Amino acid sequence: MAIFIDKETRVLVQGITGKEGQFHTRQCQDYGTRIVAGVTPGKGGQKMDGIPVFNSVEEACAKTGANATMIFVPPPFAAEAILEAVDADMELAVCITEGIPVLDMLRVKSAMAGKRTRLIGPNCPGIITPGACKIGIMPGSIHLAGGPVGVVSRSGTLTYEVVHQLTSQGLGQTTCLGIGGDPINGTSFIDCLLAFQDDPETQGVVMVGEIGGSAEEEAAAWIAAHMNKPVVGFIAGLTAPPGKRMGHAGAIVSGGRGTAAAKLAAMRENDIHVCENLGNLGSLCKDVFSAVLS
Secondary structure: OOOOOOOOOEEEEEOOOOHHHHHHHHHHHHHOOEEEEEEOOOOOOOEEOOEEEEOOHHHHHHHHOOOEEEEOOOHHHHHHHHHHHHHOOOOEEEEOOOOOOHHHHHHHHHHHOOOOOEEEOOOOOEEEEOOOEEEEOOOHHHOOOOOEEEEEEOOHHHHHHHHHHHHHOOOEEEEEEEOOOOOOOOOOHHHHHHHHHHOOOOOEEEEEEEOOOOHHHHHHHHHHHHOOOOEEEEEEOOOOOOOOOOOOOOOOOEOOEOOHHHHHHHHHHOOOEEOOOHHHHHHHHHHHHHHHHO
16 A cells, blocks of 8 residues: 555646756656656647646546646746646646745635645655655665665755665665745644554654744644654754755745754654654664564
8 A cells, every 4th residue: 555646546647848847757657657648738639758737727527537737837837737726626736847936825825725725845856655656756666665664854955864774674664855045835643654554564763854934843742642653863963053944845944943963862752663863763673663564
């Protein structure tokens, strides 16, 4: 099993005719993802490598049965692209786009309240269920199918490092996803942890956080209260100076809140297995998860 996507997921790509859209569509298709449609307003009727292109998400869904979308739309138009997917009642929207204005995302968040669509991102690498479906920009080759470890991260590149170490230790993954590092996103750590907790094949979870905000502290408290599967945690930005943004729009320490030290302390207080040296994460996971794998 997996969370959010599987081999039956039918994907359309918003922005499929752009350079990035074309490249990553091909990468996902080569991995085995069922790409059934693309959407670029004004280019309906065309094809990209045999994939039909439509003018709207609603039309694409009606004619292809797509239930998930991967969004490669420039920042000024990305919010409207997300809302178009929401209006079409898509099950899942994965927005890769970086640099969407915060006010735009506030509007999106408000409009999505009570709607069916789950948003992953923006400013994220996407989601992959190894061996079944890849919706995003992550390198598929580093993943190992068969579980039993779920991975959720605020950082794209750190997700790849974690997955590579897990695979090197022979620890396959159920689903790996990056939720994005912007201040306002769609899917939270807790959303993913709840799904992993309910997934019978996920026997352990790696959670990768970073400085800024309080999402990791909230997730740690939730884990202690609701989760009976082991969790390994890592926080990026241990040496980041206060007041300096490090990479992601949400990764800024302000007023003494959101520091790596505070997040690590919260993890320890809630019985999460903390890794402070990223180079040791794979071996730590092997040790921690050995009990549930035996």
